[in-house]
Amino acid sequence: MREYKGDRTTGFESPARDYIEPVIDLAVALDLRRPHTYPVRVTGQALRGRGIHDGDVLVVNAASEPVAGRVCVAIVDAEVLLATLHFKDAQWWLHHSELKSRLVEGDVEIWAIVEALVRFDV
Amino acid sequence: MFALIDANSFYCSCERAFDPRLRGKPVVVLSNNDGCAIARTHEAKDLGIKMGEPWHLIKGRPELRHVIAKSSNYALYADMSRRIYEILVGFGEEVEPYSIDEMFIDATSITDRGAFGVALRRTVLRATKIPCCVGFGPTKTIAKLANRLAKADRHGSGVCDLSRPAHRRERYPTIDVGEVWGIGPAAERKLQKLGVKSVADFVAMPESVVRDLLTVTGLRTVSELKGIGCLSLSTQPAPKKSLAVTRSFGQAVTLRAILEDAVCSYATRAAERLRDHRLIAGAMQIFVTTNQFAKKDLQYVNSITVSIEPSNDTFILAGAALRALEALWRDGYRYSKAGVILLDLEAQGETYASLLPSRDPEKSADLMEALDVINGRYGRLTLRPASIAARAGWAMRRGNLSPSYTTRLSDILRARS
Numbered sequence: 001m002r003e004y005k006g007d008r009t010t011g012f013e014s015p016a017r018d019y020i021e022p023v024i025d026l027a028v029a030l031d032l033r034r035p036h037t038y039p040v041r042v043t044g045q046a047l048r049g050r051g052i053h054d055g056d057v058l059v060v061n062a063a064s065e066p067v068a069g070r071v072c073v074a075i076v077d078a079e080v081l082l083a084t085l086h087f088k089d090a091q092w093w094l095h096h097s098e099l100k101s102r103l104v105e106g107d108v109e110i111w112a113i114v115e116a117l118v119r120f121d122v
Numbered sequence: 123m124f125a126l127i128d129a130n131s132f133y134c135s136c137e138r139a140f141d142p143r144l145r146g147k148p149v150v151v152l153s154n155n156d157g158c159a160i161a162r163t164h165e166a167k168d169l170g171i172k173m174g175e176p177w178h179l180i181k182g183r184p185e186l187r188h189v190i191a192k193s194s195n196y197a198l199y200a201d202m203s204r205r206i207y208e209i210l211v212g213f214g215e216e217v218e219p220y221s222i223d224e225m226f227i228d229a230t231s232i233t234d235r236g237a238f239g240v241a242l243r244r245t246v247l248r249a250t251k252i253p254c255c256v257g258f259g260p261t262k263t264i265a266k267l268a269n270r271l272a273k274a275d276r277h278g279s280g281v282c283d284l285s286r287p288a289h290r291r292e293r294y295p296t297i298d299v300g301e302v303w304g305i306g307p308a309a310e311r312k313l314q315k316l317g318v319k320s321v322a323d324f325v326a327m328p329e330s331v332v333r334d335l336l337t338v339t340g341l342r343t344v345s346e347l348k349g350i351g352c353l354s355l356s357t358q359p360a361p362k363k364s365l366a367v368t369r370s371f372g373q374a375v376t377l378r379a380i381l382e383d384a385v386c387s388y389a390t391r392a393a394e395r396l397r398d399h400r401l402i403a404g405a406m407q408i409f410v411t412t413n414q415f416a417k418k419d420l421q422y423v424n425s426i427t428v429s430i431e432p433s434n435d436t437f438i439l440a441g442a443a444l445r446a447l448e449a450l451w452r453d454g455y456r457y458s459k460a461g462v463i464l465l466d467l468e469a470q471g472e473t474y475a476s477l478l479p480s481r482d483p484e485k486s487a488d489l490m491e492a493l494d495v496i497n498g499r500y501g502r503l504t505l506r507p508a509s510i511a512a513r514a515g516w517a518m519r520r521g522n523l524s525p526s527y528t529t530r531l532s533d534i535l536r537a538r539s
Binding site: 041062 | 181208212249531536
């Protein structure tokens with residue numbers, strides 16, 4: 001049982017046999033194998049304004065530097081949240097739908113920066 | 123020059139990376155079947171939990187009521203180990219993945235070791251959330267010792283460099299000889315009887331005494347501690363001589379069909395690992411045992427070794443395992459563990475597999491390839507010999523298993539918007 005890729009035909013020899021290219025690999029396109037890349041599932045609709053819906057899969061970069069205005073995965077009060085990054089008075093702040101602005105320090109941590117999004121049920 | 127980078131409480135740190143509720147709390151990770159504590163955060167060590175302690179014997183202690191015990195999630199730990207390895211390779215030096223949580227790096231071309239160590243730690247921590255320590259030394263044994271020192275100093279920089287002889291002369295008298303890589307508890311007791319307590323005492327011993335006490339392995343350790351390298355960086359695992367798949371059952375097995383099921387699945391897994399290493403096996407040992415800690419139970423331990431047709435075909439190995447089990451099975455016992463150990467391993471294709479193969483070798487190879495592809499994509503045992511049940515009564519007990527955050531789409535980390 002070998003996979004047929006348009007090459008090994010039984011009757012007429014396939015004219016495409018020397019031109020076979022692999023299926024597009026979204027794991028490569030989204031850089032999922034890089035050591036700092038993780039997939040994260042969204043819960044909640046509070047970021048619909050940013051185009052981020054409940055159930056979306058985000059591709060996040062844990063090694064990336066914070067950038068003002070970007071959405072990040074953050075650890076706040078021992079919970080994993082999606083928050084928007086702001087830079088004010090030489091410090092990073094997190095904005096989240098249910099919280100007042102929180103300063104990034106101590107137990108408040110930027111876990112990763114959101115870089116891409118996959119939506120299944122469009 | 124070597125660097126050894128070693129993750130702190132690796133399994134616990136993997137759990138913490140994705141579950142912020144575990145941060146700052148005492149956490150242990152339990153062995154298969156939720157048996158013993160095999161990884162402990164420093165908070166758990168401070169509560170007196172020892173490495174390898176059976177969890178069911180100690181969990182009732184009042185001071186341990188807040189300890190969080192997780193089942194081992196090897197799918198997660200393997201992927202986090204892969205990430206650490208790839209980060210280290212990204213620094214451009216040769217990397218040897220020595221164990222799931224320790225990697226040696228060839229640091230010969232590194233001039234500023236302190237800065238390199240700090241950069242390694244910071245990069246690994248940011249990308250994986252796993253804290254590590256780094257040790258440097260002119261030999262692997264010294265690098266390993268330096269790593270221990272870095273780890274012992276909880277509030278230090280996490281980096282320790284023992285590359286300078288003067289620095290070693292200063293530190294060796296303060297380090298117990300039992301901290302040295304390769305000096306186990308038995309060797310330590312022997313040395314202490316001779317009054318050898320510190321690493322300095324150990325390296326000052328006459329060679330002949332070391333050889334008599336600890337054989338050439340001990341001599342090698344002394345040379346390494348003196349800065350004379352005996353171990354080089356190896357980026358390939360040593361050729362396997364045997365391959366074992368052994369497990370304790372989630373609950374005692376009393377039915378023959380269920381034991382057959384378990385042994386057949388171990389043989390299936392062993393065959394997969396053989397193919398993964400491109401090896402074939404020429405002999406197989408099967409063993410079964412009852413639980414020796416269950417004093418009331420009748421005890422039975424037995425094993426059998428059989429020659430098999432040299433192969434890595436799941437069906438040949440599973441068939442041989444089942445025939446061997448026929449000779450081992452006795453009615454009336456409560457079996458707690460079984461294992462399949464493959465022996466006489468040789469590289470696939472290097473020998474004549476068999477003059478009279480019972481299965482067409484080409485068809486077998488095609489079928490095994492298809493099996494591995496499908497099981498790789500849809501999960502282990504999706505396709506399996508018909509003798510293995512889909513949900514088995516002997517399967518591992520993993521009561522508090524975390525999600526496979528990085529390897530299963532249904533399990534990935536959730537973040538609330």
